[in-house]
Amino acid sequence: MTTAPKTQVRSLDDPLLMVDTPATIYDAVPPYPPQTEREAEFYALRGGEMLINLGPQHPSTHGVLRVVLKIDGERVVDLDPVLGYLHRGVEKICENSDWHMVVSHCDPLEYIASMFSELVPVMAAEKLLDVKVPRRADYIRVLACELNRISSHALFIGWLALDLGGLTPILYGFIERDEIVEMLAALTGQKLLFNYMRIGGVNGDLNHEFLSRLGDWMSHAAARIEDSQTLINENEIFVKRTRGLGVIDRETALRMCLSGPPLRATGIPYDVRRAHPYSVYPELEFEIPTREEGDSYARYLLHLDEIKQSIHIIDQVLHKMPDGPIAAKLPRLLRPRPGRAFAAIESPRGQYAVYAMSDGSDQPFRLRIHDPSYFNLQTVGLLTPGHLVADTMAIMASLDPIMGGVDK
Amino acid sequence: MAQRHDTTEIRITAGAVTDVMRTLHDDPDFRFRLLADICGVDTGTTMQVVYHVWSDATPDWLRVIVVDLPRNDPRLPSITFLWKGAEWGEREAYDMFGIIFEGNRDLRRIYMPPDYVSFPLRKDFLLPDDASRSPGMGIRHMEQAASPVGAPVRKARTD
Amino acid sequence: MEVTPGVDPTSDAEATPTIGAEGTDGDAVTAIAMARAGTVAEPIVVPNAIWAAADPKAYLGGRVPTVAHLAELEVGFDRSDNARWSGALEVIPTTADYVLDLIRVNSLWPLLSGLACCAMEMMSAATSVNDMDRFGMFPFRASPRQADVLIVAGTLTTKMAGPLIRLWEQMPEPKWCVAMGDCTCSGGRYKRSYATIQGIDRLMPVDVYVPGCPPRPEGLIYGMLKLQQLIMDRRGHWRDRVIGPTVPDGV
Numbered sequence: 001m002t003t004a005p006k007t008q009v010r011s012l013d014d015p016l017l018m019v020d021t022p023a024t025i026y027d028a029v030p031p032y033p034p035q036t037e038r039e040a041e042f043y044a045l046r047g048g049e050m051l052i053n054l055g056p057q058h059p060s061t062h063g064v065l066r067v068v069l070k071i072d073g074e075r076v077v078d079l080d081p082v083l084g085y086l087h088r089g090v091e092k093i094c095e096n097s098d099w100h101m102v103v104s105h106c107d108p109l110e111y112i113a114s115m116f117s118e119l120v121p122v123m124a125a126e127k128l129l130d131v132k133v134p135r136r137a138d139y140i141r142v143l144a145c146e147l148n149r150i151s152s153h154a155l156f157i158g159w160l161a162l163d164l165g166g167l168t169p170i171l172y173g174f175i176e177r178d179e180i181v182e183m184l185a186a187l188t189g190q191k192l193l194f195n196y197m198r199i200g201g202v203n204g205d206l207n208h209e210f211l212s213r214l215g216d217w218m219s220h221a222a223a224r225i226e227d228s229q230t231l232i233n234e235n236e237i238f239v240k241r242t243r244g245l246g247v248i249d250r251e252t253a254l255r256m257c258l259s260g261p262p263l264r265a266t267g268i269p270y271d272v273r274r275a276h277p278y279s280v281y282p283e284l285e286f287e288i289p290t291r292e293e294g295d296s297y298a299r300y301l302l303h304l305d306e307i308k309q310s311i312h313i314i315d316q317v318l319h320k321m322p323d324g325p326i327a328a329k330l331p332r333l334l335r336p337r338p339g340r341a342f343a344a345i346e347s348p349r350g351q352y353a354v355y356a357m358s359d360g361s362d363q364p365f366r367l368r369i370h371d372p373s374y375f376n377l378q379t380v381g382l383l384t385p386g387h388l389v390a391d392t393m394a395i396m397a398s399l400d401p402i403m404g405g406v407d408k
Numbered sequence: 409m410a411q412r413h414d415t416t417e418i419r420i421t422a423g424a425v426t427d428v429m430r431t432l433h434d435d436p437d438f439r440f441r442l443l444a445d446i447c448g449v450d451t452g453t454t455m456q457v458v459y460h461v462w463s464d465a466t467p468d469w470l471r472v473i474v475v476d477l478p479r480n481d482p483r484l485p486s487i488t489f490l491w492k493g494a495e496w497g498e499r500e501a502y503d504m505f506g507i508i509f510e511g512n513r514d515l516r517r518i519y520m521p522p523d524y525v526s527f528p529l530r531k532d533f534l535l536p537d538d539a540s541r542s543p544g545m546g547i548r549h550m551e552q553a554a555s556p557v558g559a560p561v562r563k564a565r566t567d
Numbered sequence: 568m569e570v571t572p573g574v575d576p577t578s579d580a581e582a583t584p585t586i587g588a589e590g591t592d593g594d595a596v597t598a599i600a601m602a603r604a605g606t607v608a609e610p611i612v613v614p615n616a617i618w619a620a621a622d623p624k625a626y627l628g629g630r631v632p633t634v635a636h637l638a639e640l641e642v643g644f645d646r647s648d649n650a651r652w653s654g655a656l657e658v659i660p661t662t663a664d665y666v667l668d669l670i671r672v673n674s675l676w677p678l679l680s681g682l683a684c685c686a687m688e689m690m691s692a693a694t695s696v697n698d699m700d701r702f703g704m705f706p707f708r709a710s711p712r713q714a715d716v717l718i719v720a721g722t723l724t725t726k727m728a729g730p731l732i733r734l735w736e737q738m739p740e741p742k743w744c745v746a747m748g749d750c751t752c753s754g755g756r757y758k759r760s761y762a763t764i765q766g767i768d769r770l771m772p773v774d775v776y777v778p779g780c781p782p783r784p785e786g787l788i789y790g791m792l793k794l795q796q797l798i799m800d801r802r803g804h805w806r807d808r809v810i811g812p813t814v815p816d817g818v
Contacts, residue, residue: 032522032523036514038514039514055730057678059679063681084518084519086721086724087519087520087762088722088724088757092529092761108683174690178696191781255493256492256493257443257491257497270442275462276469342445355460368445368449374500375497377496378493378496403683404684521726533761
């Protein structure tokens, strides 16, 4: 704690209170001298400009992100995202815990796509331990991951429409997502933070309830996607508000370290499942959907394409599922060899990577989690200036950030 | 090509960062256009910064480790002139370790509040209830309890 | 391009080096200070020497800012909920109170305060499959001035604690607070973190705790129904709600 005079708490509702409320860190203009060039340039207002605080609590459902907008009338001139409102210190906690415990610490990072955020540290540990994952476990992992990808994309579509004001698609998205996560709950026991991946395999085998729910879902999955397509795709308001908004070109996308759907919507066919294959993806046939325009509408359409590809992958996995053990036998006390490992996968938001360093003991020496939402979110500062205030949320929603991952 | 267990890595010093990264990015034989990750590491005795880059000419990533940054004043040039997207990665390394990237126009704290004074991911920043000595760390206690000399003192939890 | 071998505890040649070992190269590298059991290491303070303002009088006239990280929540702070509605009605419960409580119970408007993963389950509780609208809780207000219930869903970090307290204080009486999820009940899986608040009852009076990581939507709905019962039971009486865990010390 810093040494500051201890102030007595007064409620802000107290009518006798007319004190000079001390300026705090959540006012629009920070109450300290600017620490960097960029901060000084941002907080210096020219004539007619105003700073608006799109505070950490706001109706957009990405989580607690604070954006300070510098606006001139209705046009955004510049913006400064302030992160850290959900920083939970996961990397430090992982350094103090076991290699096995890392799974449950890492799954709330990308909380709607937990399978991915659990899979990556497990893959890094497997690289350090040189563990061979049984084939059935790999197939189950792919199945669970693709199901989670579909539910995450369904939510993305719902949130994109919600941020533009449409209240119906989010209900459809949640129906889709609830059905898929009930299925995954039958498999893993949890609806959201699955805690399913283990170093060397997965936690539980496919069971009857999961398979029957999966069968029911597969029978109408494609039709449901068509439904949500007809609801939003040709909707005039949606198209007008997203087409041509937030256009990124290829060179900028690479310079801004984008990955995932925003990168593929600019035309670069970089998908970690094909560029750095892992698990059983080399044996599966699927395409990498790309779009050329690079605007929000293209990103939205790309998510729909990806859902279709995921359904195709699930189909193949179910046909090819081999028998066998679902996890390699590993000791409870895991001491990987000293070394470094970098593992990356394709999560619904982009390239999710973990750089794990081991010093030979049973605790990770450094577990660096590279979350795609964090780097994708920087593009917001590049795309929004020039557009209207209402477009800020549209652009942010189309980049699909999840604040759990952004803030770690 | 499946993901390899042994990624190629090169180690450089802080002075060589600008030249090396520019060569990797611009040289037509290398074409390392994609920056996959940038992070800081505290090895206990020194600091490091690790970049992972990828080129469409190679099947795997290249790990560039900037070694031997002094712990009391870790500085190195920023690579935001090549990848603007590395700006927040460098901010995070500054916030968590105190590593200063010269040339980054926006090097301020990103996760912690702006008036925070420590750097959380350093090895000498200990969590208030250091997990490695706490009763929750089962394996360690099992090992230490087996030898009477190393048995830990159990103190009452006061939080 | 210079390549130098670094002293690296993770290098493959070494077996199990300990952290804090003396540097093996010729320089005098001091071992980092490891805390003895029971003490806490000093924080490392690196002053801001990167950039200075061109105009030293800008921003507070050059004074050093006294921004304290949650100073208002330190010792010496009143543990009871100050923003209380007091009136003559609290002495004798009347039919009017009963009717008012019934009205309030059946249209509790939550504030959108979804912070993290539990927010997904809160949204799931609010949407079609588990519908909270049938209890009257459909409009998730964005503005605290229009909300009745603050459902804190998700981990509360120290940076977010200030805005959350502001939101709580901006909500007009009568207001209630529901702590959803393990992180808000007691810190949850982030018990050892340096940046989270170990349970929101350290900051605001909580009426209903809904445990779970995350609790199922049915669990949240059960918690809200419990809250409805609680409101009906109070019948216009506003008890002295203490901020902080009410379990006696030593328990």
